[in-house]
Amino acid sequence: MKTKNYFISAIIIIALSAYFYSCSSKSDLSKDTDAASKVYVAPGSHDEFYGLFSGGFSGQMTVYGLPSGRLLKVIPVFSQQAENGWGYTEETKPMLETSYGFIPWDDAHHPQLSMTNSNPDGRWVFINGNNTPRIARIDLSSFRTTEIIEIPNSSGNHSSPFCTENTEYVVAGTRFSVPTPNKDVPISTYKENFKGNLSFIKVDKDNGRMNLEFQIRMPGFNYDLSRAGKAASKDWVFFSCYNSEQANTLLEVNASQNDKDFIAAINWRLAEKYLKEGKAKDEPGKYRHNVWNDDVHSATSTEKNGVKVLYPQDCPGLVYLIPTPKSPHGCDVDPSGEYIAASGKLAALIPVFSFSKMQKAVQEKKFDSDVEGIPILNYEAVLAGEVQNPGLGPLHTEFDGNGYGYTSMFLSSEIVKWKIGTWEVVDRIPTYYSIGHLMIPGGDAAKPWGKYVVALNKITKDRYLPTGPELTHSAQLYDISGDKMKLLLDFPTNGEPHYAQAIHADLVKPNSKKIYKLENNKHPHATLNEKDVKVVREGNIVRVYMTTIRSHFMPDMIEGIKVGDIVYWHITNLEQDWDIPHGFAVMGAQNSEALIMPGETQTIVWKPERVGIFPFYCSDFCSALHQEMQGYIRVSAADSKTEITFNKGQ
Amino acid sequence: MNKHSILILLVLVLLIQSCGGGDEKTTPQENVDKGVGPIKTVFVGNIDASMVANGSKIFQAKCTACHKVDEKYIGPKLRGVTQRRSPEWIMNMIMNPEQMIKENEAAKKLFAEFMTPMANQNIPQDEARALLEYLRSLEN
Numbered sequence: 001m002k003t004k005n006y007f008i009s010a011i012i013i014i015a016l017s018a019y020f021y022s023c024s025s026k027s028d029l030s031k032d033t034d035a036a037s038k039v040y041v042a043p044g045s046h047d048e049f050y051g052l053f054s055g056g057f058s059g060q061m062t063v064y065g066l067p068s069g070r071l072l073k074v075i076p077v078f079s080q081q082a083e084n085g086w087g088y089t090e091e092t093k094p095m096l097e098t099s100y101g102f103i104p105w106d107d108a109h110h111p112q113l114s115m116t117n118s119n120p121d122g123r124w125v126f127i128n129g130n131n132t133p134r135i136a137r138i139d140l141s142s143f144r145t146t147e148i149i150e151i152p153n154s155s156g157n158h159s160s161p162f163c164t165e166n167t168e169y170v171v172a173g174t175r176f177s178v179p180t181p182n183k184d185v186p187i188s189t190y191k192e193n194f195k196g197n198l199s200f201i202k203v204d205k206d207n208g209r210m211n212l213e214f215q216i217r218m219p220g221f222n223y224d225l226s227r228a229g230k231a232a233s234k235d236w237v238f239f240s241c242y243n244s245e246q247a248n249t250l251l252e253v254n255a256s257q258n259d260k261d262f263i264a265a266i267n268w269r270l271a272e273k274y275l276k277e278g279k280a281k282d283e284p285g286k287y288r289h290n291v292w293n294d295d296v297h298s299a300t301s302t303e304k305n306g307v308k309v310l311y312p313q314d315c316p317g318l319v320y321l322i323p324t325p326k327s328p329h330g331c332d333v334d335p336s337g338e339y340i341a342a343s344g345k346l347a348a349l350i351p352v353f354s355f356s357k358m359q360k361a362v363q364e365k366k367f368d369s370d371v372e373g374i375p376i377l378n379y380e381a382v383l384a385g386e387v388q389n390p391g392l393g394p395l396h397t398e399f400d401g402n403g404y405g406y407t408s409m410f411l412s413s414e415i416v417k418w419k420i421g422t423w424e425v426v427d428r429i430p431t432y433y434s435i436g437h438l439m440i441p442g443g444d445a446a447k448p449w450g451k452y453v454v455a456l457n458k459i460t461k462d463r464y465l466p467t468g469p470e471l472t473h474s475a476q477l478y479d480i481s482g483d484k485m486k487l488l489l490d491f492p493t494n495g496e497p498h499y500a501q502a503i504h505a506d507l508v509k510p511n512s513k514k515i516y517k518l519e520n521n522k523h524p525h526a527t528l529n530e531k532d533v534k535v536v537r538e539g540n541i542v543r544v545y546m547t548t549i550r551s552h553f554m555p556d557m558i559e560g561i562k563v564g565d566i567v568y569w570h571i572t573n574l575e576q577d578w579d580i581p582h583g584f585a586v587m588g589a590q591n592s593e594a595l596i597m598p599g600e601t602q603t604i605v606w607k608p609e610r611v612g613i614f615p616f617y618c619s620d621f622c623s624a625l626h627q628e629m630q631g632y633i634r635v636s637a638a639d640s641k642t643e644i645t646f647n648k649g650q
Numbered sequence: 651m652n653k654h655s656i657l658i659l660l661v662l663v664l665l666i667q668s669c670g671g672g673d674e675k676t677t678p679q680e681n682v683d684k685g686v687g688p689i690k691t692v693f694v695g696n697i698d699a700s701m702v703a704n705g706s707k708i709f710q711a712k713c714t715a716c717h718k719v720d721e722k723y724i725g726p727k728l729r730g731v732t733q734r735r736s737p738e739w740i741m742n743m744i745m746n747p748e749q750m751i752k753e754n755e756a757a758k759k760l761f762a763e764f765m766t767p768m769a770n771q772n773i774p775q776d777e778a779r780a781l782l783e784y785l786r787s788l789e790n
């Protein structure tokens with residue numbers, strides 16, 4: 001959400017809608033046992049869908065079961081997580097490296113499931129980091145972030161990471177245009193110096209590995225959201241852009257002057273062809289590429305420089321601009337691939353464009369004018385229809401697969417259901433409050449599962465017990481199986497649930513990993529057998545090669561450490577059973593605990609600064625003897641002669 | 651019973667017939683506590699040296715954090731276990747310990763004594779068989 005004045009009007013409207021709806025709807029629902037039974041998943045039973053929610057400013061991703069709304073997991077992505085050592089252990093620290101150095105936080109916005117034939121396939125989920133532009137890939141067999149790539153020449157990685165039909169690419173459009181390459185210029189030279197880069201990240205179809213394949217150097221607009229085409233339109237990606245005025249100050253006023261902003265339609269197949277023909281220029285661009293490896297249980301961070309850049313002016317047919325009323329946010333492609341719904345946050349209607357009409361308009365050259373050589377198509381020539389009077393602040397649309405679109409209305413806090421083809425509004429329902437994105441399971445896919453729409457709300461004032469100035473954000477689940485939408489459930493979320501996607505559990509559950517096999521553990525500091533534990537001094541570095549299994553550490557008595565040493569605890573969990581991690585915590589450690597999965601090795605660094613005896617213990621309740629899972633390490637003075645000694649297994 | 655175990659049984663039956671008894675013996679069928687789990691019948695004959703070698707390797711990797719051969723450690727000492735328990739019980743204990751320590755009287759007693767649950771180390775059937783052979787070899 002962009003600016004303050006939407007916020008103020010939002011609050012006024014919230015107040016009004018609260019007034020209108022609070023009495024009636026609340027009392028209705030509290031008596032609605034039918035709604036309760038529809039979201040009741042009996043203890044011990046599993047939900048039908050995995051919901052993958054962004055944590056927004058938490059920088060993480062959260063996993064909820066749907067329809068119950070039960071929180072299943074927080075997956076650390078861009079932010080350090082002391083709970084399990086993410087970004088604190090030596091193995092995970094490289095995941096948070098960037099060209100700016102180690103960054104322990106980001107703002108995570110849009111989860112995107114990997115696709116096969118434009119349907120979620122359950123292999124990976126991608127998510128963008130907005131602030132220091134990055135895209136992360138999470139493996140859905142381990143629910144762990146296994147790759148993060150930084151996006152150079154970009155700033156505010158918002159229209160990201162949306163993926164093409166078969167996950168050939170995930171795209172990343174810059175929200176803020178910046179000088180490219182970035183340089184010291186007066187901000188008032190925006191129009192001349194600032195550019196908007198759209199990045200195309202190629203995804204290896206077997207292992208998911210990402211590669212920054214090319215960028216398209218676009219005019220200096222703000223690129224907000226994106227979707228790829230499907231079926232006939234599968235070779236295209238659509239980006240919404242605002243600030244076509246190219247204002248550089250007070251955007252809340254100055255970027256809303258033009259009647260029409262744009263949707264940029266990009267032919268990525270053609271881009272590949274131009275790339276092959278050598279039309280791209282090699283340009284600088286520093287970035288980091290961080291990859292996790294399950295065999296060594298560690299990440300590596302590689303510094304990279306340089307990117308191939310395509311200029312639309314050199315590449316006819318690569319980009320067309322579709323005029324779109326006032327500051328479009330969502331530009332969402334229906335399941336057939338024919339219609340593109342543009343939600344202009346400040347517009348009084350939702351225009352829906354036709355892909356086939358767009359093709360025709362291109363052939364017949366129905367151009368109104370151009371921006372920096374990029375043709376602007378005639379609005380009427382590409383328009384399929386307009387949804388009239390949908391509400392205030394249309395933001396994002398998803399589809400149910402039964403011929404209807406559902407658009408979130410930020411300002412009027414409601415979801416509006418409209419019919420594809422007739423463009424008439426057929427139903428509307430309030431949300432509590434200020435809905436941003438919405439989500440239908442498979443709602444961006446060729447074959448949506450439908451059933452539910454989830455509202456992702458920014459404000460919950462008066463909905464829950466108050467908790468001081470900061471209140472939770474929320475999600476609301478509505479039944480969309482009938483003609484009328486029906487509110488079933490309201491649940492608080494972790495961070496800001498900016499956007500979410502959902503996938504049927506059958507596509508994920510059978511592949512869920514239970515353990516890491518000890519025999520595959522290739523960590524250079526692994527200890528695969530209790531009899532091989534050791535403590536090794538290398539100058540002032542001491543390496544403790546330790547094992548854990550219910551319920552003891554080996555060694556659990558260590559002496560000969562000195563003040564000023566740097567102690568690496570290389571801990572291998574010898575368990576080979578599901579759901580038996582061990583934790584490791586040592587008094588005075590200035591980082592976090594380590595939480596080590598079965599078969600895995602993780603390393604925590606500890607710098608003893610005082611002499612004495614220091615206990616360490618297991619922090620994850622692992623058995624009845626968990627409380628006995630402990631040990632001692634003795635720290636002597638820097639000049640002491642105490643030799644390294646430790647106990648070991650047989 | 652899955653296809654796999656039917657096949658194994660068939661092969662076993664064929665083997666018994668072809669050997670015609672000889673010096674091999676099957677475990678007595680009655681009054682034996684076989685425990686609970688996937689293993690219903692195990693055929694044990696003369697000690698198979700290559701299986702013992704394999705079993706010893708697996709034991710070193712997956713069991714020594716809790717078991718010693720001649721001493722009580724986190725779990726019971728294991729020399730002599732094949733005299734206390736049937737081959738099926740031992741393999742079920744290795745492959746299915748959670749259910750064993752909940753439902754089998756003998757295993758329940760052990761758990762009450764040792765307090766740490768015998769770990770499920772995700773041992774497949776052929777490896778459990780090799781481990782059994784290794785434990786048998788300790789008796790000689």
Ligand SMILES: [Cu+2]
Nearest residue numbers: 582618622629
């Ligand atoms: Cu523990």
